[in-house]
Amino acid sequence: MLPLLDRLKxxxxxxxxxxxxDAGAFECLYRRHKDSLFAFLYQHCxxxxxxxxxxxxxxxxxxxxxxSYRPEAGFRTWLFxxxxxxxxxxxxxxxxxxxxLPDETGQLSSADPAGPTEEEILAAVGQLPGEQRxxxxxxxxxxxxxxxxGICGASEEAVKSRLRYGRGRLRExxxxxx
Amino acid sequence: MNDSDRPEQEQLPLPKPRSPAxxxxxxxxxxxxxxxxxxxxxxxxxxxxxxxxxxxxVAVLIIPTEQPGRESSPAGLATERLEADARSxxxxxxxxxxxxxxxxxxxxxxxxxxxxxxxxxxxxxKQRPQRExxxxxxxAPGATTDRERVLQALPGLARLMEQGEAGRAQQAWDELLSRxxxxxxxxxxxxxxxxxxxxxxxxPAP
Numbered sequence: 006m007l008p009l010l011d012r013l014k015x016x017x018x019x020x021x022x023x024x025x026x027d028a029g030a031f032e033c034l035y036r037r038h039k040d041s042l043f044a045f046l047y048q049h050c051x052x053x054x055x056x057x058x059x060x061x062x063x064x065x066x067x068x069x070x071x072x073s074y075r076p077e078a079g080f081r082t083w084l085f086x087x088x089x090x091x092x093x094x095x096x097x098x099x100x101x102x103x104x105x106l107p108d109e110t111g112q113l114s115s116a117d118p119a120g121p122t123e124e125e126i127l128a129a130v131g132q133l134p135g136e137q138r139x140x141x142x143x144x145x146x147x148x149x150x151x152x153x154x155g156i157c158g159a160s161e162e163a164v165k166s167r168l169r170y171g172r173g174r175l176r177e178x179x180x181x182x183x
Numbered sequence: 184m185n186d187s188d189r190p191e192q193e194q195l196p197l198p199k200p201r202s203p204a205x206x207x208x209x210x211x212x213x214x215x216x217x218x219x220x221x222x223x224x225x226x227x228x229x230x231x232x233x234x235x236x237x238x239x240x241v242a243v244l245i246i247p248t249e250q251p252g253r254e255s256s257p258a259g260l261a262t263e264r265l266e267a268d269a270r271s272x273x274x275x276x277x278x279x280x281x282x283x284x285x286x287x288x289x290x291x292x293x294x295x296x297x298x299x300x301x302x303x304x305x306x307x308x309k310q311r312p313q314r315e316x317x318x319x320x321x322x323a324p325g326a327t328t329d330r331e332r333v334l335q336a337l338p339g340l341a342r343l344m345e346q347g348e349a350g351r352a353q354q355a356w357d358e359l360l361s362r363x364x365x366x367x368x369x370x371x372x373x374x375x376x377x378x379x380x381x382x383x384x385x386x387p388a389p
């Protein structure tokens with residue numbers, strides 16, 4: 006059980022405590038964000054082995070770069086920027102276009118009168134261009150336009166445009182599937 | 184985040200899997216191993232104790248050396264002289280040059296104390312006539328500073344001028360000026376004295 010005081014602290018304060026050598030502060034920080042990061046990575050690429058690898062890479066990078074962290078940058082934005090960069094590097098290294106896998110994400114053709122299932126939406130998201138997918142999934146994590154722009158290294162206007170086109174494309178895909 | 188920043192609030196029903204426990208353990212173990220070494224900070228109680236001890240040490244060092252009247256006063260000088268005589272009178276107990284006194288600290292302090300009392304008495308005897316003189320001066324009304332003495336002499340000076348004794352008034356004036364060159368004398372008095380001819384001075388030596 007984590008100390009109550011740590012659970013009340015902000016992300017930035019916890020990170021500073023970890024910088025000062027408090028491993029418990031990092032544990033609190035990790036438990037606070039691990040699931041949302043894991044879900045974000047999974048929504049990008051629903052392959053558990055790859056997601057675990059990317060999650061591990063991301064968190065280890067956080068540990069390794071903890072000394073250089075400055076509280077002026079929001080911790081969560083910083084964390085997701087590292088994850089985003091890890092993803093980009095990962096797929097660049099593999100030279101592998103990210104495609105949805107029918108055996109893991111469900112069949113796109115399984116029309117459901119009650120609406121698309123999680124798997125169908127996930128498969129549709131997987132078909133979006135990378136930039137639109139990034140913007141859309143980060144938005145799903147609750148980031149603002151400015152934060153998404155900071156994570157992806159784009160302007161706010163570009164992010165807004167990517168979101169608009171991504172949502173339109175997603176509707177098309179899901180409509181076609183239905 | 185404000186709502187205007189988010190025009191379409193619809194949440195996609197995407198799967199939200201949780202991070203596996205095995206991965207959690209691995210990452211937390213890595214983070215714990217890589218945690219920067221915790222900076223050791225002095226605890227408050229330790230700091231307070233250290234400060235108290237330092238104060239005590241300083242106090243112990245200061246108290247024996249800071250004896251009243253020992254420095255620059257006749258009593259202090261006499262004390263030192265007496266102590267030096269006492270040391271020379273008993274060569275057996277004199278420590279080697281540059282070494283700490285061999286007498287126990289208590290005996291040394293007692294000797295110093297008695298020597299200081301004797302010498303203080305002697306010094307007081309010597310200073311008695313001077314003290315009585317000072318007491319008499321202090322008893323005179325307002326004779327504390329030159330300026331006050333000058334101010335007290337002013338009525339006498341005015342009286343001399345009224346009586347037409349210019350020579351004596353001039354002498355008194357010169358004396359006043361020499362006593363208190365910076366004193367601001369009444370303007371009327373200065374002007375009146377300026378009308379008198381200067382006092383004949385001694386001719387310069389050939």
